[in-house]
Amino acid sequence: MSSDPRLIDGEMAPKVSPWRDPRWRAYAFQAALVAVVGFLAFSAINNAAENLKRQKIASGFGFWDTNAGFPISFSIQYYSEATSSYGDAFWVGFVNTLLVAGIGIVLATFLGFSIGLARLSKNVLVAFLARWYVEFMRNMPLLLQLFFWYNAVLKALPSVRESLVLPLNSYLNNRGLTVPKPQALPDMDWVYASVIAGVISSLIYRHWARKRQEATGQISPVGSVSFALVLILPVLVFVLAGSPVKFDVPQAGRFNIVGGMVLQPEFLALLFGLTLYTAGYIAEVVRAGVLAVSKGQSEAAYALGLQPDVTNNLIVIPQAMRVIIPPLTSNYLNLTKNSSLAVFVGYPDLANVFTGTVLNQTGQAIEVISITMLVYLSISLTTSAFMNWYNKRVALVER
Amino acid sequence: MANNGHPILTQTVDEDGRIVQPFVRTENLQALPPPSSLVGPVAWMREHLFGSVFNTSATILIVLALLWIVPPFVDYVLIDAVFIGKDREACIFNEAHPIVGACWAFIGSRFSYFVYGSYPIAERWRVDLFFVILSISIIWMMRLSLPRRGLGAIFSFIIAPVVSFILLSGSETLGLPVVTTNLWGGLMVTVVVSSVGIVFSLPIGILLALGRRSKMPAAQAFCVAFIEFVRGVPLITVLFMASVMLPLFVPREFEPDKLLRALIGVAMFASAYMAEVVRAGLQALPKGQYEGAMALGLSYSQMMRFIILPQALKVTIPNIVSTTIGLFKDTTLVVIVGIFDFLRTIETARIDPIWSAPTISSTGYVFAAFFYFIFCFAMSTYARRVEERLAVADKR
Numbered sequence: 001m002s003s004d005p006r007l008i009d010g011e012m013a014p015k016v017s018p019w020r021d022p023r024w025r026a027y028a029f030q031a032a033l034v035a036v037v038g039f040l041a042f043s044a045i046n047n048a049a050e051n052l053k054r055q056k057i058a059s060g061f062g063f064w065d066t067n068a069g070f071p072i073s074f075s076i077q078y079y080s081e082a083t084s085s086y087g088d089a090f091w092v093g094f095v096n097t098l099l100v101a102g103i104g105i106v107l108a109t110f111l112g113f114s115i116g117l118a119r120l121s122k123n124v125l126v127a128f129l130a131r132w133y134v135e136f137m138r139n140m141p142l143l144l145q146l147f148f149w150y151n152a153v154l155k156a157l158p159s160v161r162e163s164l165v166l167p168l169n170s171y172l173n174n175r176g177l178t179v180p181k182p183q184a185l186p187d188m189d190w191v192y193a194s195v196i197a198g199v200i201s202s203l204i205y206r207h208w209a210r211k212r213q214e215a216t217g218q219i220s221p222v223g224s225v226s227f228a229l230v231l232i233l234p235v236l237v238f239v240l241a242g243s244p245v246k247f248d249v250p251q252a253g254r255f256n257i258v259g260g261m262v263l264q265p266e267f268l269a270l271l272f273g274l275t276l277y278t279a280g281y282i283a284e285v286v287r288a289g290v291l292a293v294s295k296g297q298s299e300a301a302y303a304l305g306l307q308p309d310v311t312n313n314l315i316v317i318p319q320a321m322r323v324i325i326p327p328l329t330s331n332y333l334n335l336t337k338n339s340s341l342a343v344f345v346g347y348p349d350l351a352n353v354f355t356g357t358v359l360n361q362t363g364q365a366i367e368v369i370s371i372t373m374l375v376y377l378s379i380s381l382t383t384s385a386f387m388n389w390y391n392k393r394v395a396l397v398e399r
Numbered sequence: 400m401a402n403n404g405h406p407i408l409t410q411t412v413d414e415d416g417r418i419v420q421p422f423v424r425t426e427n428l429q430a431l432p433p434p435s436s437l438v439g440p441v442a443w444m445r446e447h448l449f450g451s452v453f454n455t456s457a458t459i460l461i462v463l464a465l466l467w468i469v470p471p472f473v474d475y476v477l478i479d480a481v482f483i484g485k486d487r488e489a490c491i492f493n494e495a496h497p498i499v500g501a502c503w504a505f506i507g508s509r510f511s512y513f514v515y516g517s518y519p520i521a522e523r524w525r526v527d528l529f530f531v532i533l534s535i536s537i538i539w540m541m542r543l544s545l546p547r548r549g550l551g552a553i554f555s556f557i558i559a560p561v562v563s564f565i566l567l568s569g570s571e572t573l574g575l576p577v578v579t580t581n582l583w584g585g586l587m588v589t590v591v592v593s594s595v596g597i598v599f600s601l602p603i604g605i606l607l608a609l610g611r612r613s614k615m616p617a618a619q620a621f622c623v624a625f626i627e628f629v630r631g632v633p634l635i636t637v638l639f640m641a642s643v644m645l646p647l648f649v650p651r652e653f654e655p656d657k658l659l660r661a662l663i664g665v666a667m668f669a670s671a672y673m674a675e676v677v678r679a680g681l682q683a684l685p686k687g688q689y690e691g692a693m694a695l696g697l698s699y700s701q702m703m704r705f706i707i708l709p710q711a712l713k714v715t716i717p718n719i720v721s722t723t724i725g726l727f728k729d730t731t732l733v734v735i736v737g738i739f740d741f742l743r744t745i746e747t748a749r750i751d752p753i754w755s756a757p758t759i760s761s762t763g764y765v766f767a768a769f770f771y772f773i774f775c776f777a778m779s780t781y782a783r784r785v786e787e788r789l790a791v792a793d794k795r
Contacts, residue, residue, distance in 0.1 A: 022699075030617035037621060044648035051647045123454045124447045125461045139775035140768055141728035144742060148764045156760070337633040343735060355639050365643040373632045373640070380631035 048366065055363075063362045064090075070357050072348045074264055086358055093353030094375060100267065100349060101336040104274040108335060109328075111275060112282025119287050130283065137280030142338055145277055150269035150345045157265075160256060169249045171257050177268060180247040181261035187244035194237040195230075202226040266347040270339065278335045282328060289324035290316070322394050329387050333380055340376075350375060475500040475758075476765070482507075490756035501762040502754075509748045516584015516739050522569075522576065526587050529563045533594060541781060543788075560598050567591070580658035584739035586770075588658070592665055592730040592740065597723055599666040604673025605712075609703065611678055622674070629671035634732050638664045642736035661733045669726050676722050680715035681707065714789060720782035724775045742767055 018024040052059055064087045071081045075092040076099065078084075084092075118130035137145075155174055158164065163173040171178045202225065209220035238244070250260025293316050301311040340351035350372060359368045413419050436442055449455045479500030481490050490502035506513075515523050536555035539545055567587075569577035583591070610622035629637065641664030646654050655663070684707060692702035712719075734743045748754065749763040 026615045030615050033621060034617055047650055048647045051651065054651075121457075122447060122450060123457055126454075126457050129461055135776060135779075136772065139724070139772045139779065141731040141742070141771055143731040143734075144764065144767050144771060147742070147746065148768075152761045152764050340633040340635045341732070343635060351633065351635055355636060359639075359643065365647060369636060369640050369644055373628075373636050376633055376636065377628065377631040381627070 057363045057365075059364065059367070061367060063358075063364060063367070068358070068361075070361065072353060073346075074267060074348055086362070089353050089358060090350070090371070093348060093350035096347070096353075097336070097339055097342075097349040097351075100270055100274065100342070100347065101339045104271055104278065104335050104339070105332050107271070107275040108278040108282055108331075111279035112331075113286050115279060116283035116286025117290070119283060120290060134280045134283050137277050138284070142273060142277045143341060143344060146269055146273040146341055146345055149272045150265060154265035154269050161254075163252065163257065165252075169260075171250060171252060171260075173257075174265065176262045176264040178250045178257050178260045178262050180249045181259070183246045183248055185244040185246060187241040190241050191234055191238050191244065194234045198229040198231075198233045202229040205229070264347075266342070266345050269345050270342050270347045270349075273341075274335050274338060277338070278331055281331050281334070285324055285327045285331060286320075288327075289320040292323045293319045325394075326387060326391060329383060333383055336379060337376060475761075484508075486753050487756045487759075490754075490758060492757065499756070499758055501765060502756060502758050503762065505748075505754045505756075505759055505762055506766050509744075509751075509754075512585060512748060513741060513744050514586045516587060516744060517582045518584070518587065519576075519578060519582065522578055525566050525569075525575065525578075529566055529587070530590070532559050532563055532566075533590065535559075543785070556598055556602070560595075563591075563594075580656055583658065585744045586741045588733075588738060589727075589730050589741040591658075592662060592733055592738075593723070593727045595662045596665045596669040596726045596730070600669030600673040600722075600726070601719070603666070603670040605677050605708070607670060607674035608677035608681060611674065612681060626671045626674050629668055630675070634664075634668050634729050635735055637668050638732060638736050640664065641667070657737055661736050661738050664736075665726070665730065665733065668729070669722070672722050672725070673719070676715055676718040677711065679718065680711035683714055684711055716789070717782040717786040720778055720785070724778050724782075727775060727778070728771065741770070 065085050067082075068084055068086045068089045069081060070089075072079055072089065072092050074096065077092065077095060079088055079092045115130045115133055118126045119134065121127045121130070154176075157172060157174045160173045160175055163171040163178075166172055166177075169180055205220075205225055206222050209222050213219055248259050248261070251258045297315050297319060298311050301315045302308075306315070339349055342349035343352045343356060346352070354368055354372050359365060362368065432438070436445075448458045477500075479496075479498050480503055481496075481499060481501070482503050484490060484502070484504035485508065489504050490499055492499055511520075511523075515526055518526055536551070536559045539548070539551035540555050545551065565573065566575070567578070567583070568580070569575040571577065607622045607626055610618045611626065613619055638661060641660045642657070645660055645663065649655070688706055688710065689702065692706040697706065730740055731742045733740055734746075739747070745763045745767050749760050
């Protein structure tokens with residue numbers, strides 16, 4: 001007996017017309033789809049070639065090495081209007097995007113976790129405040145918030161001559177925040193070395209402690225030892241090496257502030273806006289994650305005699321993190337993508353430098369926009385590939 | 400007397416020799432109130448405000464912060480605010496009023512600009528009519544208890560968009576003067592962009608989601624590529640692409656106008672997000688629903704229309720609404736391609752020299768914040784209600 005009911009006398013009987021056969025229909029549909037997409041792509045390329053020729057726009061990536069000739073207001077690597085190329089401008093924009101996104105992610109994580117936990121607080125005032133923070137941040141466009149920070153707050157600050165003097169010799173005015181600039185002396189290398197040594201030794205200690213606990217059941221004070229190795233050791237070395245950091249302290253002159261490091265209002269507005277906005281979303285993610293761990297888990301842990309902090313560390317947090325991390329990553333990605341709103345406040349990130357100035361100067365829309373999209377796309381795809389791997393690793397193994 | 404296993408009640412005899420029945424309680428005593436330390440406002444405050452040192456200090460800090468922020472804000476918005484005035488004279492600092500709060504007179508005088516942009520004044524009734532049509536479709540779609548919702552969907556997704564398009568852009572044959580899109584602006588454009596986004600993204604998103612889950616490799620590859628590409632890049636680059644690259648890809652005579660380019664960009668962007676939302680709804684359905692439909696001999700389109708999509712879309716409503724909120728907020732970015740949406744009209748008006756006064760910018764932003772907050776908060780409250788309602792249905 002054969003399993004295929006369409007087999008009669010060992011031969012496939014033409015029971016249905018190809019028109020009604022799902023297999024043939026699938027082929028026909030896909031062929032049509034490929035034809036339509038192919039035709040659209042073909043005519044788009046044709047039209048583009050014709051339009052570019054008519055508008056006398058060059059094509060290809062030859063512009064990459066030509067001199068850019070425009071200034072960039074903020075860069076942490078070397079960039080000069082006179083000698084740098086469009087390629088250099090691209091790297092400046094790329095690094096600036098990573099810089100604001102990186103700092104923003106760290107700050108938004110801290111703020112978001114605090115607010116998310118505050119929403120679960122027993123203290124009604126704390127919970128109330130956290131709730132309305134989240135509502136306000138999530139229900140107003142990020143662009144409005146950026147405009148508010150940039151135009152209504154940072155640009156409305158007093159002029160340089162009437163700078164607000166903040167603690168630690170910092171000055172705040174409408175040209176930004178000037179803070180002392182730390183400069184490492186040669187002995188600082190010892191401190192860096194001690195940080196690395198501290199991290200490595202704490203990892204080794206953690207590994208050893210876990211082995212010992214598995215073998216003998218004895219629990220080692222991993223938390224406090226790691227804390228001592230990673231934080232106290234470098235501080236000790238720092239003091240022993242004679243505090244090898246010199247501060248370039250800003251001085252208020254008559255017309256200007258001399259020295260120090262200026263954090264521009266464009267950068268600050270973007271950082272504030274991104275951090276506060278994303279923290280609202282992260283707070284919701286954290287709250288949902290903690291609530292997703294059923295109460296029975298912590299009750300069972302208490303019934304087993306575990307202390308509250310052990311319960312939190314070993315039972316609740318690991319299970320909550322399983323729920324928290326995937327949406328958390330997508331919020332990190334959103335923050336990175338939203339950093340392209342730098343265009344509106346004039347911070348020279350990738351979108352601003354490349355799809356803004358470079359596009360205007362070269363007119364090579366297709367190349368410039370493709371490169372920009374490719375960069376964001378590869379950041380996103382790398383992150384989601386990592387996420388998929390992580391999800392597989394922590395997913396519940398169901399029997 | 401023999402005792403047949405019954406308990407002997409000790410009988411008590413009083414002074415006169417009469418037998419007194421032992422006391423047996425027949426009714427429950429009333430429960431005692433809980434100790435006063437666990438009920439009432441004091442206990443509530445101890446539990447919720449002053450539980451520990453940390454709690455107490457948090458409470459005190461927050462009260463101080465609120466005292467520091469709220470009264471000045473109320474002063475700014477109401478007490479010191481200027482409500483009447485024709486130009487900047489009303490809102491500048493002078494001897495008559497040394498402190499000036501929000502300048503609502505500015506909002507009042509530019510209000511019609513914020514709503515209609517530069518739309519010709521004689522034709523603004525058309526925009527009003529568009530708002531009415533839109534409200535009807537929104538209410539019809541959002542109130543789940545209203546009748547004939549199938550007809551409502553046809554009205555909202557086919558009739559209303561066509562009528563609105565003719566109404567807003569005009570048609571010589573119907574006697575409506577043509578209004579070119581460069582005159583459109585303000586709230587009207589924000590609403591047009593977001594409603595075009597939702598009207599196109601929902602059907603396209605459903606198709607993309609079905610394509611992504613289909614077994615046809617070509618269709619699946621196309622849908623996955625489109626969704627992942629659009630979701631992987633920022634909206635700004637999509638808008639740039641629509642506004643700068645799109646005109647290159649079409650023949651010269653079909654070059655779309657600025658607003659249309661932005662609409663294409665927004666619709667593409669929203670479709671990819673909507674596709675993922677719908678896909679989540681499809682995945683949430685148990686496999687038995689598909690198998691049951693197939694066992695009944697339904698074709699693919701029948702199965703989708705009668706069995707799968709109604710259930711999948713129902714559980715997806717809250718997420719569709721959140722995507723819509725995101726879309727509504729994201730419409731602010733169309734400024735980048737030179738379109739005057741609501742936020743842009745505020746940006747333009749606040750730097751107008753006629754109204755140049757110290758509090759104009761902040762007034763404009765506070766007004767915009769109120770506007771966006773009210774709309775988005777209403778939508779998210781709606782989403783939460785639907786979610787609760789669906790949860791009730793699931794609990795049966």
